Amino acid sequence: MRTAPAGEVVSVLRLCPKIFPAGKMHYYRYSTAEVSCCYKYLLFSYNIIFWLSGMVLLGIGLWAWSEKGILSDITKVTRLHGFDPVWLVLVVGVIMFTLGFAGCVGALRENICLLKFFCGTIVLIFFMELAVAVLAFLFQDWVRDRAKEFFENNIKAYRDDIDLQNLIDSLQKANHCCGAQSPDDWNLNEYFNCTGENLSREKCGVPFSCCIADPAQSVVNTQCGYDVRKKPPSERDTVTYTRGCISALEAWLPRNIYIVAAAFLVISILQIFGIYLAKTLMSDIDAVKAGYRF
Template structure:
């Protein structure tokens, strides 16, 4: 009698699945932005606490000049938001968060391109706006330590003084010639530095503008910071363009990873 054995059929089910490589690259890519955002937000809050802003929030509306902490908090907030959406969206395979992540990066790219195009098309208007902006902050130089350090850094690194020249400091309430405290002076960052001096003289600019204008150049920089920036820009266009290209490529990589993950997640859900 012929023995009969059951015939066994083996089926191989090929199901779509989320690419783990994309998933964890996306997570690693965004954890850097998340942590950087947290650090910047913490630094901004600490700076405000040191200036007493957290104890008296009305100071935020009373400031007439630019507070660099706002920029730190803005960059930190955007970085934290992107990092959070990217990390959680990748780990939890959340399409909504991944779409928000890629949409926000697309918006940032278009914003960057828009600013660049407007800067090229309206150069004279942009220069006037920057000059007025810098002059407004020169007037508020002594009112905020962060702003003070920012202006000092600009004047020292670019070897300049004031927005258009040393006379701009006459508009500062502390450095005007009719003021008793720093009468007819300029900040130390305007002073021409002698390489032989090992100690920085922070009083080197006091009373300099009392001298004949022809003698100023011996003690302080005569070039305004707007002119110094205009001289610096042409020689660094390739550096700026390279930085913009690298940032844009990183943003495009983020969008590609998010779109790839969204596509994989949608394919997996269609098989259910």
């Protein structure tokens, strides 16, 4: 093997001053650390489900608003009374879409900022869920009062929004209940109250979802609640449910505590798994950056 003379080495250094300034050679050292493809694409797959689900929820929410005419007249938002279920769909859709986007792009592009945003938001949501669960257990009376107030406000707005109406009807039919604490709570609604000024045909009645279903009838009788509250209590009991929905929900929770706990556990495990993937991927990226030296 021929060894280059010293003169040739000097001439090369002179010909390449940009590569070897002042005759000094640069040595490059590459770390053996690398970003795990397994964690990278697992996090991408984890987030793309949320991203697509968020897009679907956003589409459903915007479609529901367009059916109500809100998109053509945005001032209708300020005139809505009670709880609009479409708001919940839109808020959940925006959160899922944003987190899914940050997780997917952050994983593919190995972007630390997006990964930190994704991880930090999931941690925040996780601790908020824990805080709500603990506070709901410690302050049960306060939660019961707020639930009663919330239900009564939505009884007042029952006829204002079709989605709210369907939500209350589904709740009453599923739990065999009527009103917040009793069927008389429907006096709060201008269509169902018993005042003399009320000219509605539904006066002193209740919605059909309060009626005890007849197994022999295949067609729902939407007029079964008319004038029910004018009848004596003994006759009323055979036609409509007399238990309020707050009491029904309080009785439902102890019977289904294992289902609620299992659902909370599954959601928590999914969140912790996403946090673990994001933290591991960030650690790999930091290790690669730290190991690259000039």
